[in-house]
Amino acid sequence: MRWVNRHVRRREAVLIGAVPILLLVLLYLFLAAQRHAINPLDKILPLPGGMAEGMANLLFNTDQLTGKIIFWADTFASLQRLGIGLGIATLFTLLIGLVLGVLPPMRATFGPLVTVIAVIPPIALLPILFIALGLGETAKVALIVIGIAPVMIRDITAYVSGLPREQIIKAQTLGASSWQIMIRVALPQAMPRLLHAMRLALGPAWVFLISAEAIASDIGLGYRIFLVRRYLSMDVIIPYVAWIALLAIAMDAVLVLISKRMFPWAHGAGH
Amino acid sequence: MRWVNRHVRRREAVLIGAVPILLLVLLYLFLAAQRHAINPLDKILPLPGGMAEGMANLLFNTDQLTGKIIFWADTFASLQRLGIGLGIATLFTLLIGLVLGVLPPMRATFGPLVTVIAVIPPIALLPILFIALGLGETAKVALIVIGIAPVMIRDITAYVSGLPREQIIKAQTLGASSWQIMIRVALPQAMPRLLHAMRLALGPAWVFLISAEAIASDIGLGYRIFLVRRYLSMDVIIPYVAWIALLAIAMDAVLVLISKRMFPWAHGAGH
């Protein structure tokens, strides 16, 4: 059978997909063991035992100041920032992407501005951000939003403006106004693509979150990573990064599920 | 006329699109003037005069070491890194995206791995990256590639695997093998989307370039920005950022042009 036709069943896919990830983990363990054979005190690629030790403190001891377990407090703080940032970015994307995508004059007017904002590296202009938004949660959330929203907006704008012209014409012959076209034709069809854009934005969103937490913070997964980076505590950094990856993959899976549940027409093969 | 139908002519679009950007510049000038009225020594929002002074040194004096004008040397170094990074990422995307998109078993096997890599924030693992790849150009280029390629790969994979099934069937009835489907059906149709993905990746690519240059470098636009950041020299940072934006927009325009020239079928409205 040709490879293009070999479809993999759901359950098998999960198993097959896990193999390369396991191999990656094994490769890591092998390299780590090798380094440790040469230098038992190697810090760069800690062994699982070392990571367990490194994490024990964060997982089982409560912080004196807050009375919370550090690991969970970090997780909670970061997830909150990420969630708010992703939420705001998505909302912006939906609003701006739809308006720019459906209405050509708006696209001509604001499209270039969005492009300019998208290509300005926000981390280069942090000082201005700090002055405008302070150093608290707002600034961190804002950095995430500024980091991911422009890309998402450009993607959704391109998608909406690329909807078949027949559909827009058809809607107009059925009496739809620009607004009605926006909410009844463009919006629902943009939703699956929006969820796709959110999935793609998850990686960058974590990057910006960590950057924000590295700049000025006292809690959060990124804060902890940058704090212990001083001591090359890879025994903490690697579990934290793995945890971030796990959280992100869970979010990704949820987004896929939502898309399949709520927009079956976008996934059903049809003919 | 309904707003959905108001199409803007090419030349007008350029003019209209410039307005919000000019307004943004004016807003900046207004705020800067206001701050300078309160504190003539304000460093955070420099006036154009201040920026000219700040840049003069970098623009007109040659560096003793290299004998080059710093501004151009920075620009050249950064563009080279960015170009190589973007090029490699695009190549990877094309190869991996096509294979994963066209061949379901490959997608089942490596799709999850790509997702994992996509959601791991590379800046959290910088120590490992720099240790593995050294502090030279390789690591900087690699950071860009790791930063942008997974998102691009996921996008192209999703696009290719979403090509109408009829096309794949049709190609097979015409005798095409998996390989031939890949190069004759999937590849050319993925190209416009690839260029779109590259455009969206430009912003993040600059972010990663600057992050890499911030940590280990002695030349480059990002290096200079982080160097003078210690002195809050916004009079240099802002022109540099504006220059980055200009370069990025030029690249964006080139990518649009290439797409329109080489793949007219993807842009022509048809009916």
Add this chain to the structure above:
Amino acid sequence: SKAPDPQTEARTEFNIGWSIYAGWMPWPYAQQAGIVKKWADKYGIKINVVQVNDYVESINQYTAGKFDGVTVTNMDALTIPAAGGKDTSAIIVGDYSNGNDGILLKGANALADIKGRQVYLVELSVSHYLLARGLEKAGLKPTDVKTINTSDADIVSAFGSPDARAAVAWNPQLSVMKGQTGVTEVFNSSQIPGEILDLMVVDTATLKANPNLGKALAGIWYETVALMQRQDSKGKEARAAMAKLAGTTPESFDSQLSTTYLYTDPKAAVAATSDPALLKTMMQVRDFSFKKGLFQGASSADAVGMAFPGAKTLGDPGHVMLRFDESFMKMAAEGKL
């Protein structure tokens, strides 16, 4: 990780990492002015002086074995490579911070006013140490303030935000932050002289296998420092070049130098290194670090041993990881290089 350990082999090429700080600018200048090549040639070796823009990353790279030597403060030498199990020798004590680190407050002019504020600083760095020493002197408890970890690259702009009302920083950032309106420096390192040392450290095993590396480095350092101390046009030119390398103006660089106590004379450096006061300083630094949990997993502050000139040690003598080695400075003092 090749079969023969590169650190115990005699080699001819070495990498030395540095990051921007007033007291370390002689290194890149020496490279630029050909002083590095001159001394390296003399000992038949090659030395690459590599800039790392991010201070922490430069130490990480050293700890990971990518650099044979690196510029670092005494506290970070102890808590990062040494505590991480890398046997490290401090062969050049270049200077101590004599006002290059400071505590800044907005709208207040006494250190005691820091109570209850959020303090922006690079956590677990010499800034943190300075804050601890300051609080101690002001009779405050560490819990009287709340620290916010801030990256050294961003601390200047962060302090520009109205949210930030207290910060600890080092130069050059400190001088910029001090210049903002309503900001007062309420404590600085000149009040704890000799406690924050800026060093050139190298891997002990590499140094043992290649003593020429130590000699070359000492030679480079003292020739360069002597040059920059000159008040004639040559010295001025050298300082201007360093200022440029640091991304600042000659005036600002000179002012930073004025708060740096440079041991221009190798004899002075030897004396400072051999002074029992260093033991006391390092004990203080060590206790602070241990309290902050920087000796990962160690059960006592003695876990990481230190050695000083005259075979004196501090902590576990069976696990000496940081050695203050005055021998190369002494050679320079005696003109034996």
Add this chain to the structure above:
Amino acid sequence: MSALLSLSNIWVEYGDKIVIENVDLDIEEGAFVSIVGPSGAGKSSLLRIILGQEIPTRGTILLDGQRLGGECGPDRGVVFQRYSVFPHISALRNTMFGLECEQAPLSARLFGTAHKAAKAMAMEMLDAVGLADSMHLYPAQMSGGMQQRLAIAQALIKRPRILLLDEPFGALDPGIRADMHALITRLWNDYALTIIMVTHDIREAFKLGTRVLALDKRRHDPDAPHRFGATAVYDLALRNRKDRAAGEELVAASLTPKIDANPNTKESIGHG
């Protein structure tokens, strides 16, 4: 002028290519115009121009004496040749779309009794096109003919003043096609619609239309085959059955194939 729609000197060009050349046409209110012509002659292009989807390169179109500004509205309904319905909503919602847009300018959704009434209307229309059982299917779950019927239902429910149909019955079997003929004739009579229909079935054109327009290439220049510049070669008004029979013969004969057909084929043309 009493003409509802008046085209004068219409040209459609794509670069160098001339598709429609100098078409003049007046269409009365209440007419049922059938357009026939060979594939690629420009029938769909003409329809798109009347719809307002495209602007002719030359010439003017007046609707009620007003110039058409390249915009389409609820006064003109359309069924495209490649029957396109909204892929993201069910057959029922596709059919209700027009009613919802009309009655709920803001939300474009109906609730309560308004919703019930609209749903009843839509279901009646779906029943008329034979899709009553399939109202909850998404377009991708429907056969080609079902999608085409859905597109017809979607357009008809609005009872537009002018209805533009581009080969609306192309994918339908004879039985359902006859039903559709009946339906469209009834709506045309009851609501005094004006209908312009493109079809390649000459019998259908003559059966339904009150006027048949044959569009054909004006030039067959081998050096510039793309500059054919189609125009109306016949324009027949039909008042009675005799008109129809005569016209059908005339048009069928004029639009016969240009390539030599084999005997088998010839025979069939005799039938047609």
Add this chain to the structure above:
Amino acid sequence: MSALLSLSNIWVEYGDKIVIENVDLDIEEGAFVSIVGPSGAGKSSLLRIILGQEIPTRGTILLDGQRLGGECGPDRGVVFQRYSVFPHISALRNTMFGLECEQAPLSARLFGTAHKAAKAMAMEMLDAVGLADSMHLYPAQMSGGMQQRLAIAQALIKRPRILLLDEPFGALDPGIRADMHALITRLWNDYALTIIMVTHDIREAFKLGTRVLALDKRRHDPDAPHRFGATAVYDLALRNRKDRAAGEELVAASLTPKIDANPNTKESIGHG
């Protein structure tokens, strides 16, 4: 068994819905099978199953006595109901595609004389479908009928053993349709193809086919209209003109509309 294609007890179900129920069918090599039936009965589904695009929920298909494994290959050509051609290449390249894949396994592109030969073949085929003047157009620049003809040319150039056509002439005017009939008949004769064609034009079915299959719903249960389970209600082998005429009348009568038609409609059925 000498049958080229042998379907036994084929079922197609979508969840609860039964589309095709218990279809048994043997098709001889060289046959020209026409499939007719009402819209939505499952004609395209049946074709998709023979093509290998879909796998039946029950039953087996044998091709040359070998089980079909849900894969299609160059032995079966297809023209889909919604004529889909590759949008990113010109008409000429669309037509050459099959030749290029066959002759250049690695690059799927031809150069030099091989390219010239393939191009000549493709141009001949394009000429046969009347697209010689349009060979450099992209599909989006073509009319509906032109795209359909391109799809036909693309499939025919490969001369597949089994050719599956789903309403291939639906968007064509009578003139070009007759040309296409001639073309397909000639290729069928010359290359001994086996052709399975779905059409809603009963006359076409009987004119071209050597065998006509009428697919229709088996049940009309008002409580479960979706479980209609279509199957072959007629299967007529045609040897001569009398067979054809008789069969045509039979099938046309059995597939008449179920809804009461108005007088106007009735009349047309008399014609059909």
